[in-house]
Amino acid sequence: MLNVGKIEEGFVLDHIAAGKSLSIYEHLQLDKLDCTVAIIKNARSNKKGKKDILKVECDINTLDLDVLAFIDHNITVNVIKNGEIVEKKDLVLPRQIKNVIRCHNPRCITSIEQELPHIFYLADAEKEVYRCKYCEEKYTEMAK
């Protein structure tokens, strides 16, 4: 199996559903950060058979991880400092998501006014339902 070395400070995002790591890379806008990122795809997992892992070496205050819960709340977030895990973060669904996903309702005002932010609010935490702030259209998995 492929080995990727330890990181000194940053995050290890574990138990990502296999094949989803690149989408998380994009959502966290890691391409904009000047840091070391390891994307491990299809790693062996006792629980799931296969999983993805992301290792990000960065200042732990630079990343907004709220959006991770929206993408997949099964992800484990390990916070690393001085090469050791100092915290395992629980993911909580964010109350609001801004400019992460887009409203696909062709009748929504955001479809014609390009400068408007795409804001979704958590309408039902139990069912993990997000709705567009403007048209209240439900965001569906299909459009994700």
Next chain:
Amino acid sequence: MRHLMSPLDFSTEELDKLFDLANDIEQNPQKYAHACDGRILATCFYEPSTRTRLSFESAMTRLGGRVIGFSDAASSSAAKGESVSDTIRIISCYSDICAMRHPKEGAPMVAAERAGIPVINAGDGGHQHPTQTLTDLLTIRSMKGKLDNFTIGLCGDLKFGRTVHSLINALVRYKNIRFIFISPEELKVPDYITDMLKERNIPYEEVIRLEDVMPHLDILYMTRVQKERFFNEEDYVRLKDFYILDTIKMTLAKKDMLVLHPLPRVNEISVEVDDDPRAAYFRQAQYGVYVRMALILTLLELA
């Protein structure tokens, strides 16, 4: 500063105050004839509407205020590509309150976020039409004397009708309301509404024939069944008469049942029903003016 985007923006207590004011306006119109002297309402209608726009204009005029505005997007700066955000900033300089109708859902909310004046959603696509719901509630409260303990039948296009969805959402906040949905299979009320009713343990039933339930209704809310909503001509021909209210069906109804309709009607209520004292749809249009007067006064903090 407050706006009105959805009928649920006001609590039931706030609605009671609003309706009390509307009833006082109805009883004492002279008392309010100069309440908005020197104030300007802007009616920004990005799509044509006769009744809603004129109802707002009538409301402001009856309060002594003045009205400016446009009645379709082609005659506004939107035709030149101006955004709603920019338009409302300009309108805020010209007026004290704005009623906005827009074909795109959420446009009045964008306006409210940028406006320096109260904004009233006068209809945004298939999303919300809160002043219609306030009109419906005021009509029921004024004519029945209450907004609880009754059975309401909603008939016609229950799938696409935004007035129906808004009214259901507003009525579930009151006690002991029972819903009967009368529609063809193709136009049944959406699942998210019936799911919400189940969750709240609010009784409802779904039926196809209006005659079957007429005797049980305290209120009948009619809507239009449009031919283009049906999958085929055969079904339309077979079902359309079920949803036409005539004097024969009215004989099955209670003596004090109310017939409401958001208007315009086409043929779903026979004109012969208009003379029945239970036909309340034209009075409903009158209540639409009173409730908009009360709303303008409330949002301008003149009440």
